Amino acid sequence: MSVAAGGEAVSTETANQVDTKGIVVGLVGIYIAGIAADAGIPYLIFLAGIGAVFATKMGADAVRRVCSYGIGTGVPSIGMLALGMGLISAMFGLALGAIIGVPYVGPIVGLVVALVIGFIVGTLANKVIKLNIPVMERCLMEIAGAGVLVMTGLAVMIAGSMDFAVISEKVITTGYIAPVFILGALGILHPFNASLGPDETQDRTLVHAYSVGAIGMTIAGVCSIATINPIAGIISIVIGLAIWYANFMGFVRLVKRDAGAGYVGTGLLPPGAM
Amino acid sequence: MTDVTIMGMLAGNLPSIIGIIIGGLCIAVGVHFVPVGGAPAAMAQATGIGTGTVQLAAGSGLTGLLAAGYMYMVMSAGGAEVGMSQIALICATGAVGAMIMISVTMLVGNWVYIYGVGVPPASAKRDYDPITKDPQAPYVAAGTVGQGLPTVCFVSGAIGGLLGGLGGSLIYCMLMWVNADPAISSIFAIGIFVVNAVLPSYNIQGTIEGFHDPKFKRVPKAIVACFVASLLCGIIAVIIPSAAMLAGGA
Numbered sequence: 001m002s003v004a005a006g007g008e009a010v011s012t013e014t015a016n017q018v019d020t021k022g023i024v025v026g027l028v029g030i031y032i033a034g035i036a037a038d039a040g041i042p043y044l045i046f047l048a049g050i051g052a053v054f055a056t057k058m059g060a061d062a063v064r065r066v067c068s069y070g071i072g073t074g075v076p077s078i079g080m081l082a083l084g085m086g087l088i089s090a091m092f093g094l095a096l097g098a099i100i101g102v103p104y105v106g107p108i109v110g111l112v113v114a115l116v117i118g119f120i121v122g123t124l125a126n127k128v129i130k131l132n133i134p135v136m137e138r139c140l141m142e143i144a145g146a147g148v149l150v151m152t153g154l155a156v157m158i159a160g161s162m163d164f165a166v167i168s169e170k171v172i173t174t175g176y177i178a179p180v181f182i183l184g185a186l187g188i189l190h191p192f193n194a195s196l197g198p199d200e201t202q203d204r205t206l207v208h209a210y211s212v213g214a215i216g217m218t219i220a221g222v223c224s225i226a227t228i229n230p231i232a233g234i235i236s237i238v239i240g241l242a243i244w245y246a247n248f249m250g251f252v253r254l255v256k257r258d259a260g261a262g263y264v265g266t267g268l269l270p271p272g273a274m
Numbered sequence: 275m276t277d278v279t280i281m282g283m284l285a286g287n288l289p290s291i292i293g294i295i296i297g298g299l300c301i302a303v304g305v306h307f308v309p310v311g312g313a314p315a316a317m318a319q320a321t322g323i324g325t326g327t328v329q330l331a332a333g334s335g336l337t338g339l340l341a342a343g344y345m346y347m348v349m350s351a352g353g354a355e356v357g358m359s360q361i362a363l364i365c366a367t368g369a370v371g372a373m374i375m376i377s378v379t380m381l382v383g384n385w386v387y388i389y390g391v392g393v394p395p396a397s398a399k400r401d402y403d404p405i406t407k408d409p410q411a412p413y414v415a416a417g418t419v420g421q422g423l424p425t426v427c428f429v430s431g432a433i434g435g436l437l438g439g440l441g442g443s444l445i446y447c448m449l450m451w452v453n454a455d456p457a458i459s460s461i462f463a464i465g466i467f468v469v470n471a472v473l474p475s476y477n478i479q480g481t482i483e484g485f486h487d488p489k490f491k492r493v494p495k496a497i498v499a500c501f502v503a504s505l506l507c508g509i510i511a512v513i514i515p516s517a518a519m520l521a522g523g524a
Contacts, residue, residue, distance in 0.1 A: 072479035074312065077328040077472050084468030087461065088510055095514040099280065113510065120506060121469065124499040129477045173457045181461070 011202050015065065018206075019142055022058025023111070026051040026149035030107050033153075034162040042229045045157050046236040049217030052153030052184075053243060056213030057206050059146025059188035064205050066139035067192055071131065075196065078143065079189020083181055085121065085140075086147020089114035090155070091164075093148070098164035106162050110148045118144030143188065150184040150216070157220040157236060160228035170227045179223070183216035204254040207247050214244035280513055283452075287512035293448035294511060298470040298504025300441030302496045305331055305474040306489075307434030308376065309427035312481045314419070318391045321398065321420030321427060321483050323383050327475035328468070331438060333379070334372040335467045338439030339460060341371025342446050346456075356450070365443040372439025373432050380423050380431050387422035395422030397483055404486050405429060420483070430484025442467050452512045462514070466507045473499050 029051025036044040059082055067075050093110025097103040122140035125131050133139075156162055158180070159170040171177050191208040192200075221236030256263055262270060308330055311322025323330060345367040349360045356364075387393055396413035397403065398420035403410060406425045414420050423431070445466050449459035474496040482489050 071476060072481075073328070073472075073475045074326045074480060076326060077475055077480075080328050080332065080468045081472040084465045084472070087465040088469075088507055091458070091462065091465075091514055092510045096280075099513075099515065117506060117510075121473065121503055124473065124502055125476055128499040128502075129473065129495055131476055168455070168458060172461055173455075175457075177457075177461050181464070 011061075011065075013061075013202060013206070015061065015138075015142075018058050018061045019145075022055050022142075022146060022149065025054035026058075026153060027107060027111070029054070030149070030153050030156050030162075031104070034104070034107075034156050037156075037160040037228070038162075042160050042232040043235055045160055045224060045228065045232050046217070046221070046239045048153045048156040049220055049236055049240060050243075052150045052157070052220075053210055053213035053217055055146045055149030055153060056184070056187035056216070057209040059143050059150065060191040060209035060212075061202070061206060062139040062142035062146065063188055064192045064200075064202065065135055066133060066143075067196065068200075069133045069135070071133070075193040076185075076189050079185045079193075081121070081140075082143040082147040082188050083151065083185040084147075085117045085144040086114055086149075086151045086184070087181060089117055089144065090148045090151040094152070094155075094162065094164040094167055097162065103162045103164065106164070107149070107152045110152055111145055114144035114148040115141045118142070146188060147184065150187065150213075151180060154180045154184060154216060154220040157217070158223045158227055160224065160232070174227070176220075176223045176227075179219055180216075183219055187212040187216050199258055199260060201254070201258055204251065204258060207250045207254060211244050211247035211251055214240050214247060218244060283513045283515065284509065287452050290448040290452050290512050291505070291508040293451075294445050294466065294508035295501060295504045297441040297444035297448065298466060298500050298507070299497055300437045300444065301331070301335070301467060301470040302441075302474045302500035303493060304434045304437030304441060305471055306478060306482060306493050306496065307430045307437060307485055308334075308482075309380070309423060309431050309434075309484045310475075310478075310481055314481070315421075318387055318393050318421045319418040320481065321396070321422065321424070322481065323379060323423065323431070327478070327480060328472055330376065330379070331471035331475070332464075332468065334376045334435045334438050335442045335471065336464070337375035338368040338372030338435075338442045339446055339463060339467075341439070342368030342443035343456060343460060346447065346450060356447070361444070361447045364447055365440050368443025368446070369436045369439040372442070373435040376431050376435035376438075377428075380428050384423050384428075391421075393421040395424040395427075396420050397424050397427065397486070399483050399487050400426075426486050427484045430486070433485070438471075441470070448508075449511060453515055458514065462511050466504065466511065469503055469507060470500050473503060 029047040033048035094106040097106035118141035122137035159167040218240030225233030309322035311320040314320035316324030446463040477496040
C-alpha cells in the first residue's frame with residue numbers, strides 16, 4: 001500500500017490482552033451456545049456470535065499490527081488469508097470431532113491447527129519470501145486463530161450444533177458458508193483498511209471491528225431463522241443490532257475526536273479549522 | 275465411533291495430496307503471470323489491472339471453480355466413474371472459465387483506460403513489447419510507470435488465468451475424490467486457493483506486469499513457500515470426510 005507507514009503500531013491495549021479476550025470469550029461463547037443448543041435450549045446461540053465478535057476484534061488488532069509495517073499487497077489480502085486458513089482449520093477441527101465421536105473438541109482442535117498453520121505460513125512469508133516483518137509469525141497465528149473462531153462461532157450460530165454432520169447440512173450445503181466466509185473476512189480486514197493512515201488510533205479501529213463483527217452476527221442470526229428456530233434467530237438479530245448500534249455510534253464519536261481539522265455535517269470547514 | 279480413521283484417510287488419499295500440491299503450485303505460478311497494478315493502476319499510473327492480486331485471483335478462481343463444478347456434475351451424471359481423462363476435461367473447463375473471466379476483465383479494463391481515461395496502453399518495464407516489438411517508452415506518460423494493458427500483459431494475464439483455473443479445478447477434483455461432497459469440496463478448494471494466492475502476492479509485493487517483469491524471477495521462492503503450504507493444506511483436507519461417510523454411507 002502506498003499509504004503504509006513503516007513501523008510498529010502504537011497500542012493502548014496490548015496484544016496479549018486482546019488475544020486473551022478474543023480466545024477466551026470466543027471459545028466460551030461457542031461452547032455455551034453449542035452445549036445449550038444440544039441440551040434443547042437454542043436461545044443462547046447468540047453467545048457464539050458474541051464470541052465471534054471478540055474474535056473479530058482479535059483478528060483486526062493483529063491485522064493492524066502487521067499491516068502497519070506495509071505488506072505491499074493491500075490490507076484485504078491478509079483478511080482473505082485469515083479466513084482461508086481459518087476455514088481449513090475450522091472444518092478440520094469439526095470433522096475430527098466427528099471422526100473420534102466427540103464433537104466438543106472441534107473448536108479447540110481447529111484453533112490449535114490454525115495456530116500451527118498460521119505459524120508455518122508466517123515463517124514461510126518471513127523466511128522464504130523474505131517479507132522481514134518482525135511480528136509476522138505471531139500476527140498470522142492470531143489472524144488464523146481469529147479466522148477459526150469467527151468461522152466456528154458463526155457456523156455454530158447458524159447450525160445450532162457443533163456436530164460436523166449438522167454444520168455440513170445446515171451451513172455448508174445450504175451455502176450460508178459464503179456469507180460467513182466473506183463477513184468474517186470483512187470483519188477482520190475492514191477495520192484497519194478503513195482507519196489506516198498516520199492518525200490511526202487503536203481504540204477507533206477496534207470499535208470499528210466490534211461493529212463489523214456485529215453485522216456478521218446479525219446476518220448469521222437472519223440465516224439461523226431458517227435453520228434453527230425463529231425466536232432464537234430474532235434474539236440474535238436484536239442483540240447483534242444493539243451491539244452494532246452502540247459500537248458504530250462509538251466509532252462516529254471517535255472519528256469526531258480524531259478529526260484533526262474539526263468536522264461539519266456538510267459544507268466547508270469552519271474558519272480557523274484550516 | 276465410525277470406521278473413518280485419520281491414518282486410513284491419509285494413506286488412502288496420497289494421490290489426492292499430490293494433486294492438491296500440484297494444483298497449489300499452478301495457482302502460485304499463475305499469480306505471477308496476472309498483470310496486477312494495484313491502486314496506482316486504478317489511477318492509470320501503472321501498468322496492469324487496477325485492483326489487488328487477491329481480488330483477481332479470487333475472481334478468476336471462483337469462475338474457474340464454477341465452470342469446473344458444472345463439468346464435474348455433467349461428467350459424473352448417472353454415477354459415472356470420474357477417472358484421469360474426465361479430470362483432464364474438468365480441469366480444462368475450469369482453466370477456460372478462469373481465462374474468460376480474466377480476459378474479459380483485461381479487455382474491458384483496456385476500453386476504460388483507452389477511451390475513458392485516454393491513455394495508450396504501455397509498459398515501463400521494457401522498451402519494446404516482447405511480443406509485438408512495439409516501442410513502449412514514447413507512450414509512457416511522464417511521472418507514471420506505464421498504463422493500461424499492452425499486448426504482452428494481456429497474453430501473460432491469459433496464461434495466469436489458465437494456470438489459476440487449472441490449479442483450482444485440480445484441487446476441487448482431488449477433494450471430490452476424497453469426500454464426494456460438492457459443497458465441502460468447493461469451499462475447501464476456495465480456502466486452499468486463497469492461501470496459495472496470497473503467499474505469492476506477498477512475493478511480488480502486490481504488483482507485477484507479467485512474465486516480462488523482472489519480479490517474475492522471484493517465482494522459485496513462491497514455489498517453495500506454496501509447496502509447503504499446499505502440503506499442509508492437502509494433508510488436512512484429505513482427512514475431512516463427508517457427512518455421508520461419517521454416517522456410514524460410503
